[in-house]
Amino acid sequence: MLRLSKLTDYAVVVLVRLSDMEGVQTSPGLAAATGIPEPTVAKVLKTLAASDLVSSQRGARGGYRLSRNLSSIPVADVIASIDGPIALTACVEGSGSGCESQGLCPMRGRWDPVNEAIHKALSSITLADMQMSLLPAFRTPDLAHPAAFQAAAE
């Protein structure tokens, strides 16, 4: 199957949760609220901040907040932020030399229409859509008792 990176999954959770909370939120705070380990939440938030999906405030009393509304964030943006450009490809881009079978790669351009279709599909779904597809029980978590999340996650 098309494997989605776990980090992307976390990113969606964190962003949705962030929209439920008021003001700036620290990464330890979000970790407690989501049940995701703190270092991992921090990593995700740093990546999201680099793509301007969240804005960050450094220093004491700092933290993160959404830089746009959930309905203005297509899931394509989140995937692109964490996993890189959306493209179904087997060719490794890091190699610099391109495909090993230089210029004769029979794949050249073959997947383009597929990628285009996928990108279009992912751009039409926003985080607000994903938020709504949750079970109601998880839509408005009891923020007064974040520990309940921790316990349940074990």
Next chain:
Amino acid sequence: MLRLSKLTDYAVVVLVRLSDMEGVQTSPGLAAATGIPEPTVAKVLKTLAASDLVSSQRGARGGYRLSRNLSSIPVADVIASIDGPIALTACVEGSGSGCESQGLCPMRGRWDPVNEAIHKALSSITLADMQMSLLPAFRTPDLAHPAAFQAAAE
């Protein structure tokens, strides 16, 4: 990015090439025609045969042939054959016990609309579409001199 398995890429190449050739083709023959190593071609064909995308003939003078026309094979079918069901997911299915955070997984069902959109997109594109998006030079390879492919691929 959404990584596509290399085998799936090979599968598309082999299927398109298969449609260009007459009669049943052996896997060594297709390996020579595509420049893909023979054991790998054999593995791909076995998998495709298990999904009925190609039909196989065992024994001497046996081989493979397409079981449907290229325009009747959505790329979704090829991906599903090689990579398994099309679903963007971070949850590991092999685990049997499902998500570790039993029943409280905040993801539950969240990606469903996304998967649906992707599946729809991939079902609307056939191998015939991908064949056409090739550079003309590679559309009708010189089958009389398959060695040219081998040499160029090195």
Next chain:
DNA sequence: GGGTAATAGGACCGGTTCAGTCCTGATTGG
């Protein structure tokens, strides 16, 4: 001004997955 709380941005390690190969058996034509 100094201490504390928080983000920024890497480096790093271990586990998992995957591409690729090979081996043994089953089937069929000559």
Next chain:
DNA sequence: CCAATCAGGACTGAACCGGTCCTATTACCC
């Protein structure tokens, strides 16, 4: 009966990824 071919699975080496941690840097607050 022999040779050619597919079927199916085991195995290995390498690449990738998740997760953690460490060291700056920045800003608030006393």
